[in-house]
Amino acid sequence: MTAKPDPLIHPITRLSICGLLAAGADWVEFAALRDAAAISDSVLSKQSRVLEDAGYLEVRKGAVGRRPRTWFRLTAAGRQALEGHLAWLAELEEAVSAGAGQARRAEPHPDDVDQPRHALPPALGGG
Amino acid sequence: MRDVAADQEALKLLRVQRARLADRLRLPWWYQSGAAILWALVFAAPFSSRYLPHRVPLWPFLLAALALVCLMQWGLTRATGIKLPWRNLRHRPGRRVGIAILVAWFAAAETEFLLIDHALIVAAIVVAAGGVVAEMALLQAALGVSRRELRGGGGVA
Numbered sequence: 697m698t699a700k701p702d703p704l705i706h707p708i709t710r711l712s713i714c715g716l717l718a719a720g721a722d723w724v725e726f727a728a729l730r731d732a733a734a735i736s737d738s739v740l741s742k743q744s745r746v747l748e749d750a751g752y753l754e755v756r757k758g759a760v761g762r763r764p765r766t767w768f769r770l771t772a773a774g775r776q777a778l779e780g781h782l783a784w785l786a787e788l789e790e791a792v793s794a795g796a797g798q799a800r801r802a803e804p805h806p807d808d809v810d811q812p813r814h815a816l817p818p819a820l821g822g823g
Numbered sequence: 824m825r826d827v828a829a830d831q832e833a834l835k836l837l838r839v840q841r842a843r844l845a846d847r848l849r850l851p852w853w854y855q856s857g858a859a860i861l862w863a864l865v866f867a868a869p870f871s872s873r874y875l876p877h878r879v880p881l882w883p884f885l886l887a888a889l890a891l892v893c894l895m896q897w898g899l900t901r902a903t904g905i906k907l908p909w910r911n912l913r914h915r916p917g918r919r920v921g922i923a924i925l926v927a928w929f930a931a932a933e934t935e936f937l938l939i940d941h942a943l944i945v946a947a948i949v950v951a952a953g954g955v956v957a958e959m960a961l962l963q964a965a966l967g968v969s970r971r972e973l974r975g976g977g978g979v980a
Contacts, residue, residue, distance in 0.1 A: 716837075719972070719974075720908060720973045720975075723905075723906040728904025734882035760901065786834070818836075
């Protein structure tokens with residue numbers, strides 16, 4: 697698995713949807729997903745459609761009596777994209793932690809005003 | 824430039840959301856009651872084989888129990904909004920609980936047969952009751968495994 701950002705999953709709402717569906721459940725119902733992600737019905741409908749169109753999400757519609765029920769499942773392509781994206785995020789997190797550690801070690805003496813106080817790691821565009 | 828802080832927050836938020844989803848995975852009272860009744864019937868089988876006439880066929884009871892199990896699982900999926908895959912039982916923690924359920928079942932049933940053969944009926948009833956309690960505790964443990972898996976992200980980061 698290669699760690700690479702996925703622009704489709706990058707928005708927080710879509711990352712939440714995919715991350716929750718990949719957490720170990722086979723299918724997750726609309727209301728459960730909405731409540732766990734703490735988003736509105738319309739946002740979930742809209743974002744799930746985007747993910748479904750991209751082939752990341754499988755949607756199954758049914759009904760219990762008159763109540764419609766929608767179930768979601770992550771496809772293999774969605775899982776692969778999410779794994780890559782999460783690995784990239786984890787690397788980013790590690791890089792930031794390492795950068796913060798380096799910055800703490802290299803923290804200038806209060807008298808030394810010319811030194812920068814924080815340094816980003818090279819992976820994040822720092823020097 | 825990407826917002827690094829927002830990306831870090833995204834991972835933290837995802838952990839919180841997964842914990843929220845895992846918290847939905849609780850057994851409703853009717854499921855617990857149904858499971859306790861089913862296990863009580865299972866542990867009553869040694870008594871029935873001894874005291875019921877052999878003409879009474881067993882398969883209608885087995886079919887009814889199977890139908891009830893399916894109905895309870897269907898209801899649990901509806902109530903929680905989460906359909907768990909069977910692969911949970913193939914993972915090591917889930918498998919361990921599954922084996923423990925079988926071991927508890929056979930151990931309690933065999934002990935009951937032994938006690939009934941020695942006319943120790945009260946002791947057999949106590950063992951049956953203990954078996955039901957053990958199986959209910961193991962059912963909660965099995966659910967705990969699934970809950971932990973959901974919270975941990977199911978192996979995805």
